[in-house]
Amino acid sequence: MGIKELNRPAFRRLLVGQTVSSFGDWMGTFALMYLVLELSGSTTAVGGVLVVRLLPSALGAPLAARVVTRWRRRGVMMTADLVRAGMAVALPVLPSLWWVYAWAFAIEVVSLMFLPARDAAVPLLVGGRGKEPDTGTLQLANGVTMATSYGMIPFGAGTFGALLYLSDALGWTGHGRYVAVFWVDAATYLVSFAAIRGMPDLGPWRGERRPAGDGGVRAGAGFLTALRMPVVAAVLPGMAVVSLGLGALFSVGVPFVRDVLHAGPIGFGGLVALFGVGAIMGVLGTRVRQGGDLLGQVRICTALQGLVIAAMGALASTAWAFLGAMLFGAAAIAALIGGITYLQESLGGAGRTLGLTAFHAVLRFGLATAALVSGVADDLLGQMRHLPLGVAPASLVLIVSGLVVCCGTFLVRRPAREDRAMTNVR
Template sequence: MAGPLRRDPAFRSLFAARTISFLGDSLSLVALMLHVAETAGQALAVALLLLVGDLAPALFSPLAGAIADRWDRRRVMIGCELVQAGLLVAIALALPPLPLLLVLAGARAVSGQVFLPASRAAVATLVPQREQAAANSALGLATNGGEAAGPLVAAALFPLVGVRGVLLVDAATFLLSALLLLRLPALPPSGPAGGRNGLLDDARAGLGYLWREPALRIIGLGFCVVVAFNGIDDVALVVLARDTFDAGSSAAAVLLAAVGLGLFAGYALLARWSSRAALPWLLVAGFAVSSVGNLLTGLAWAVGMAFALQAVRGLGIAAMDVATNTLLPRLAPDALLGRVFGNLYGAIGLAAGLSYVGGGLLLDATSAPVTFIVAGVGGTLATVAVAVALPRALRRRQP
């Protein structure tokens, strides 16, 4: 992890900007959830806020990726951070009624969705290929740390400055991120695919490319199926702790923390060792560990065992993330890389939404252990399919 951070000032700036940006995302989410819960007084209102934050960016992802490929990625990232800062200032000053608040929150989330493919593609430009796995591991560790610290920072600030103050602090984090991004070199479009056609044509071309390329299609479908089965795990963990183990809310919080601890450990290990791993097999291993971890959680008989299994599962999620972010730049040309990232992670967001709906229905109809077993079995079957199909597709790509 220290290698690219120590040797590359541009990557250090991107690293710091993304860490601060993710911290800001978490701050504003907590602040808005608490504000909506207090003013609207309905769980549905909070659910709508979360849905807007997840669904709107996912639906916009083809255009988000096209924007990342069409213009200078440095300028795109700076523009996104400034837009998010402006929207948060507007929300903080007005604290508008729920319908307008949802519109503004959705616009902020879409701006963040444009930022992500541009920043992921920028890593492939700024960092030598041999160090990209370590760089992506460092980013994963830092951004997850920012997301984890956000609620704690919000909790400390709330008694002092209230909702408006927390939102204004969040706006300041995006301004600071934009200032850090000014230190990056220009990252202009790399070829004709960067924007000779209209934006919608570019978005369609990106979707078509992701589907036509067998290796990318296998990775995308496999990732989405694994997430569609396993995305319900957070909700199921709460039910597992309370209903199955009869252990209460504290045990539920401990189980929810397990994956985060596994993620931190996974990113730290991968920062040191991922350069030695074969990326396709690292991806498959991540799919397998994350899926089998849920399968075995369904068979666990105590909170301690479930905690250990979910911590191991966090290692798998870290492997999935690092392998994907490092492998895609080797499979797609730079001129299409923003669209590949944008479309893939947009589809993953939709798969997570499907998991919340389908998994929630299964959880209500059966039990938490059954839900974990079904999730684990489905994800494991998808992993086996990827393990068989991906090596063949990669061999066919070789000259």
């Protein structure tokens, strides 16, 4: 079960394209932060990068929902890759902060269209037209797809550093040093375009199967329609609290390692690496589990994530922090895989794509919001003379964030009338 289905040529093409473009995405993300710092000389402006990544999810989700339910999935992904390639070429051309922000914002909006189209196509790539894969196979496929993204973080960071070093050696100065990085990023989108172009049609088709209880979602349905769908409303609270945990740890991770663990940059790098190890463990865990109650998986893994975050802040132990990083990575990835798989199995046709648009919008919006709020909270607590529990500001932020994540798991509830019987779209 699972492995043979993942060996389908079309799915392999998706993985190749996603691995290469994810590598470019992370390389471009690091370049964007350094470019903004060089243009502004302000760490506050670098924080604006988070806002740029937040706004598309809040403002662009309605537009993305209309596009991804009206166009065919393969066409959406190919168009998104071509548009993002052009934007990545244009981004470093002018040494203006607002020019950079504008193009970074636009790239995020287009990415919000690409991701749900990709995830809606995964069941078709591993199951085939008219044949839904079993839960275990679908979870494994989602895990492998997710791994192609997060697994590229160290490679993207390393290549960014190498290209920057090469630019310096060639005598490129100022913002011109970043041109090569963003243009390589643009080239990775073209590789993804070529890979997707070789795939068969991915629908949606007339007659594609969907649940009877999804409200009869039609092409062109809006974002609010997704929020009213029972299965979407059931899983989104879990994804929101997962993103809260990820955002909080991302934002205060550096001050926590520096001020509490006294481990320095090498220690922080070790925590990030162990998070990656944990993510792989999470993927393998869903493989061993082979199906079952997906909403239960989301609840349990989200609660575990919250407990780990709170314990990291309360114990302030280097040994526990390293162990916790692995557990955190495993729990977070398993929860995300469970949420995506639940939507893929529960929805079909335009409803599936629309539900996954809401999934990615909430995840990205929550991640950026949590990172921003946690960072501000850490700064404000750092100005106080006496803190509750007598802990460091970063530790207190982690404790509170972990408890909020745990409480948020009670919002994940099965729809009152969950009907997963499949019927044909009209």
